Amino acid sequence: MAVTIVDVARVAGVGVGTVSRVLNNSEAVKESTRQKVLAAIAELNFSPDPIARSMITRRTGTVGVIMPFVTRFFGSEVLRGLINAATKQGYELVIYNVEDNKQREHYFLKLPMLRRVDGLIIVSLSPEEAIAQSFHKNNLPTVVLDGYSPLLTSIVVNNVMGAYQAVKHLIDKGHRRIGFINGIVEGSFKFNQANDRLIGVHMALSDAGIEYDPSLMLETEWNRAGGRSAAKQLLESPEPPTAIFASSDVQAVGVLEAARNHGLLVPLDLSVIGFDGVELSEIMELSTIQQPMQLMGELGFTKLLNQIENKTNEVELIRLETALVERKTTAAPLSAVN
Amino acid sequence: MAVTIVDVARVAGVGVGTVSRVLNNSEAVKESTRQKVLAAIAELNFSPDPIARSMITRRTGTVGVIMPFVTRFFGSEVLRGLINAATKQGYELVIYNVEDNKQREHYFLKLPMLRRVDGLIIVSLSPEEAIAQSFHKNNLPTVVLDGYSPLLTSIVVNNVMGAYQAVKHLIDKGHRRIGFINGIVEGSFKFNQANDRLIGVHMALSDAGIEYDPSLMLETEWNRAGGRSAAKQLLESPEPPTAIFASSDVQAVGVLEAARNHGLLVPLDLSVIGFDGVELSEIMELSTIQQPMQLMGELGFTKLLNQIENKTNEVELIRLETALVERKTTAAPLSAVN
DNA sequence: TTGTACGCGTTATCAA
């Protein structure tokens, strides 16, 4: 049916081994025979079957990406960086969407066995130790983005400093009463975004000599509804904050909605700052803490490729820095005018 | 190294053929031996190698998705539907991002040869006739979403009626002077979204007895900057429109920005309606024409699967209907109050 | 009902 390496060999009048050598430009092949083979390949419009190739090389040329699609905005940006890097290196990307824990377990357990992918990128998920170990055991190169495992190379942003930047920005504007809407921590990891950000908030307040008020610290879903309801709660409290830092831009948009519902003008009556720096924040003119999302994807793929090709088993923890982006939702509090 | 079907056969004390038969629950296998095999599989924690399997079956269990990632919002929603459907059917999805024409040609030409995917989904791209023919020739099942090819099953929304709905909505509100910001048509296809929407606009105006004013019809990029600059032009014209229909939600957000820059209040001074119904429109409280994006993905995958499994070569053109979603950016014009 | 042997298309080994 399809034209194979054998056909090429026959047409070129050489052995299959020689054709293979030309294909992989390995070892020395006499230039004249090389040309003959090349001519035959062109004539037959032959291209080697990747599957048969995988059979022997035990390489597929594809890497898997496991990510929860719910983090749509953030995840899309990371994915973009991943795809760019993968394409550039001639790799293919297969996406495994995980909406729930069942699916996650499924992929985490199955993928290492099936040698369908040369490596794995895990986004916004922190695999448990047992899982990470099984990756090691099946020596499946793995990199975690926006998540952490002590056994796997992980790339995160400096969440402590990011949160610090956000709160410091508000303090610099003159705010003293600052609400913090954190994201829900999933699982019980020692290391996670939410914890780190809380620490950053704490540090910034402490550095400015502002007393930490637990009643201003809420924890809710990473989405808009979460931000909205948490903000509602904060704004209805006896002593509402003059500024709110939300743990994601989407949450911050929820805060904006809540403010509007309460008849508050942003940034006049309430300053709002988000986290992530997705395109949405730009559209909403939201001040935010910018994460280098595409970079994270590109760097993550590069690190994975190193593991795949160089067999570097070195585990790294890479922290990328965030940047404050001041837009139109943060300003001095009204009280400062008094 | 890895445990193979041979190991299972040895442990179970049967031949490899029997193991294979159990694996594919094909033909009749005596229950007792079936159990023996199953026990051995469990004991060895064996799972068949998909690659070796592909070698024989000439099936990979993966479907390729070619899409321009620039259409982030729209594409993400479609992708989500695709992934859902694919996962449910045990298929994997590999994403090919095309940012420019070179890449597109590359994938269009290479993919059919390499039998890496069982089928192809093309999103927001209309392959040329020659390309579509090559898909047929290599009998690679292909479905086009949000695009069209006469040779391939294509799923689109009814763009004519969608645009009609949008403009009719504005007319019903009392607008007579309506601007239309269309997207740029790429390539020179007889069939495309932009043309169809222009026709819908025309129809709606005509049905209402409103004269068509070409100076109100602009064509620009599908992005925010495009919407903004086109709106600027419309609003600075001697006789500016009281309402603008933009061909995408992202463009519409650009229109919102332009309105703000001109000191116009939406919807008081200017009504704005978009197209797509991405999450952004909800956040911006933008009236819009909703496309069934996830459905498009799911249906597309289902149609592809039919081709893959049933070898149905029937070419369909499926038109999905849009729905008007009225939010807070459309209202009666001020002039109507007079 | 079950076991054996062959073939899928390629790379890798080894002898020539």
Added chain:
DNA sequence: TTGATAACGCGTACAA
């Protein structure tokens, strides 16, 4: 420098 041949792991005729 090159050709023949053995893997790679599985499905499937065919024979038993």
